[in-house]
Amino acid sequence: MDLPENLVDRVLAKLQLTRRPEPTLAGLQAVYAAWCHRVPFDNISKLIHVRRQDPGVLPGDDAGDFFDGWIRYGAGGTCWSGNGALCALLTALGFDARRAVATMLVAANLPPNHGSTTVLFDGRRYLVDASILHDEPLLLGELLPPHERPPGAAPDAVSAAWNATCRMHDGRWHIRWRPLHKPEGIDCRIDQFDSEAATFRQRHEHSRGWSPFNYELHVRMNRGTSVIGTAFGQRIEIDESGVAVQSPLPVRERIRFLVEEIGIHEELAAMVPPDVPTPRPPSPAQAA
Numbered sequence: 001m002d003l004p005e006n007l008v009d010r011v012l013a014k015l016q017l018t019r020r021p022e023p024t025l026a027g028l029q030a031v032y033a034a035w036c037h038r039v040p041f042d043n044i045s046k047l048i049h050v051r052r053q054d055p056g057v058l059p060g061d062d063a064g065d066f067f068d069g070w071i072r073y074g075a076g077g078t079c080w081s082g083n084g085a086l087c088a089l090l091t092a093l094g095f096d097a098r099r100a101v102a103t104m105l106v107a108a109n110l111p112p113n114h115g116s117t118t119v120l121f122d123g124r125r126y127l128v129d130a131s132i133l134h135d136e137p138l139l140l141g142e143l144l145p146p147h148e149r150p151p152g153a154a155p156d157a158v159s160a161a162w163n164a165t166c167r168m169h170d171g172r173w174h175i176r177w178r179p180l181h182k183p184e185g186i187d188c189r190i191d192q193f194d195s196e197a198a199t200f201r202q203r204h205e206h207s208r209g210w211s212p213f214n215y216e217l218h219v220r221m222n223r224g225t226s227v228i229g230t231a232f233g234q235r236i237e238i239d240e241s242g243v244a245v246q247s248p249l250p251v252r253e254r255i256r257f258l259v260e261e262i263g264i265h266e267e268l269a270a271m272v273p274p275d276v277p278t279p280r281p282p283s284p285a286q287a288a
Contacts, residue, residue, distance in 0.1 A: 003063060003092040011067050011089060014038065023094035028119055028128065028137050031093065035086060036133040036162075040076040040221040040229075040262055043213035044272055045069060050214045051273045061204055063088035073268040078213050080204035082130035083115040084197065090128075096120040099200055100127075101192040105174075106182075112191050115200050125193070127166070132177045132188065133222055134164035140173050140190075159225040160242030180220055181231035183244035210282055216275040217254065221262055228261060230254075233275060251275075 003011075012020060015034040021027035045059035060066035060081030067085060069075055076082050083099065090097035102114040116129045119137065126137035164177040175188040207214070220229040225240035235249040235257060249257060251274055258269040 003067070003088055005092075007064060007067055008089065008092050010071055014071055021093055023096075025121055025126075025137070027093070028090070028095060028121075028126065031090065032128045032137055033135055035128075035130065036135045036222045038263075039070060039082070039086075039130070040074075040219055040264075041078070041082060041131045041133060042076050042219040042221075042262070043078050043217065044075045044219070044258070044264065044268065045073075046078055046081075046211075046213060047215075047217060047273060048268075048271050050208060058204055058208060060085065061201055073265040074263040075265075075268055076130070078207075078211075079131045080115040080200050080207070083117045084200045084204075086128065086130040087117045090117070090119060098193060099195040099197065100190055101195045101199065101203070102175075103189045103191055105187045105189055112203075114188060115195075115203065116188070116190065118193060127175065127190075129175075129188075131220070132162075132164060132175065133220060133227070134162050134177065135159065135222060138164055138166060138175070140166055159240045161225060161227045161238040161240055162222060163242070178227075178238060178242075178244075179231075180227065180229045180236040180238065180244075181234070183236075183238060210279075212278055215278040217272060219258070219262055223261075230257065 015038055017030060017034055021030050049059050060069060060077035063085040066077055066081050077085070087097045087099050097117060097119050100116040100118050101112045102116050103110055103112045104114045114131070116127065119126045119128060125140050127140060128137050164175055166173050166175045173190040176185050177188060178185045216232055218231050220227060227238045229236055230249050233249055234246045236244060236246050238244045254272065255266065255269045258264040258272070259266050
């Protein structure tokens with residue numbers, strides 16, 4: 001479903017984009033950079049929902065619902081909801097945005113478990129992932145060539161905190177990136193381009209039964225030239241030089257962290273349930 005124009009305007013205002021971006025490469029850079037620094041990847045709303053055993057539609061499954069929640073509370077979502085919303089926003093702005101299905105290769109022989117977003121320009125495909133938050137569009141094959149970078153996006157401006165690279169392996173693109181809890185890096189393999197919204201909804205709903213994001217708080221957001229967030233009870237920061245620093249984030253400190261460092265509304269932050277240990281998946285299928 002198309003996003004209403006008044007909602008698009010509210011989203012752009014909260015992204016602090018003072019003018020409507022043109023559907024160009026420079027416009028995509030502006031939207032995606034703003035997203036990476038103002039829309040967190042997090043499982044806050046989903047964690048509250050599944051721990052309550054709420055049978056309703058998972059939070060953010062609809063892009064309008066995602067943006068209403070983000071504007072009101074500052075929370076983003078996990079991969080299916082976040083990338084679905086980003087794709088819907090870019091489409092509303094006139095970009096040729098497409099959903100993609102991928103696999104976070106946290107173990108061998110996993111089925112697809114990740115949703116992503118790409119944008120096409122003249123037959124060239126750029127990745128703009130709402131979970132990895134790599135800060136600038138990633139041309140599948142390399143980062144943006146220097147002659148295509150928008151003003152102010154010089155090659156040396158790419159922070160080692162979120163630097164992502166891609167390579168072709170066995171006929172599919174693999175994105176190397178650094179999750180906060182695995183700063184040594186993992187690969188994200190792109191399995192299917194041009195996925196349907198219905199596929200995202202189905203995979204999102206499938207994650208209700210088991211997901212690594214149903215049990216413990218996970219947050220990731222770009223701040224300046226660093227990445228900050230939390231995973232498995234730790235506050236984690238990867239600085240611009242690529243150094244990762246972890247420190248315990250006690251339950252009593254979580255509300256302060258979410259409110260003051262991530263920008264979550266205190267009402268929602270207070271509703272986040274305590275972590276429980278993540279169990280093994282009931283089958284080889286792992287969803288995000």
